[in-house]
Amino acid sequence: MKKNTIYLLFLLLSLGGVITSCKDDKVELVEAPVINLSEIGASNSKKVVVGSELHLEGDIIAVGLIAKIEIEIHQEAGNFKILKSYNDGPYIGVRNTLFHEHIDIPSDAPAGAYHLDFTVTDNVGNKTTVESELTLEKAFDITEHFVAGTLSPASGSYNSVYFIRLLEDNKAVFMGSGNDLVGEYELTSDSLLVTISDPNNYRTARFAINEKHELTSAYYRALSMVYKTTGVLLAINEQNQFVGKTFRGEEFKMGPASNKADWYYKFNATGSHYGAAERAAAAEPTNAFENINNSAFKFKNSAGGTELGFVSGDSLTVFRSQGLFYFGTYKLLQ
Incomplete structure (x- = not known):
């Protein structure tokens, strides 16, 4: 009996020591960062x-x-x-x-x-x-873009279309209704300056550029003549922007007077030919044009006429020289 009592006391003391030890060893939890x-x-x-x-x-x-x-x-x-x-x-x-x-x-x-x-x-x-x-x-690369816009003399008698291709090594190519002109460009964080140095065809174009790489103002001078200028910086598209599209708008001739209240431009299913007429059904796309960066075109007919245009958003801007000057902006028909 005495041995059992002693053993019971020893067991209780041992358990008490274990319990005390567990309390002493408890680790405080630290909140995660x-x-x-x-x-x-x-x-x-x-x-x-x-x-x-x-x-x-x-x-x-x-x-x-x-x-x-x-x-x-x-x-x-x-x-x-x-x-x-x-x-x-x-x-x-x-x-x-x-x-x-x-x-x-x-x-x-x-x-x-x-x-x-x-x-x-x-x-x-x-x-x-x-x-x-x-x-x-992707980092902005100016050579993956080109400038398209319009030029208007002080008289406001027409809005011609022009393009400026921006190539490697700061080479620029100005394209209008006449021959292409080669020059150079300089790009800074807020401006683009294009210069054609040929004294017989001197040109200078200056554009302000914002942080989104949008043109916010434009200036253009050919020889001594300054033109009212618009310009947009267009990305060179991988896909043809003319494919199967029809545009409609008002055509003007040599000034603010309307020439055609409704004028249509229709492009074929491959975006390689176009036609223009007063009715969409009559605008047969039979004119094969020069595709410029998949969103601009240039066409010369056998009679010496030239037509240029470009797509920006849902609008087509066109200028045609055929003895007289014709121009307009046309909306995409859905």
């Missing part, structure tokens, strides 16, 4: 241009103190990755911080849809990841 990314790309656009920098900014709170920050940007459909990590510096070992960095985007990164993972690990081993979609946009 909290991340609030307020800017992914300029103005939180979630876009960045290839070859530039991605703006990243956000608040980080880590009770367990920041041990590491990792950034991974990977293609949604592909294997290209951009990795960046911070293991030392002002962000490490602190509880609260404002993260602000510019991440280099390599110039060889394929444009398209990407996914961004922003991960913070604390000193305890807790890890938090914030994810976001990200689009890498």
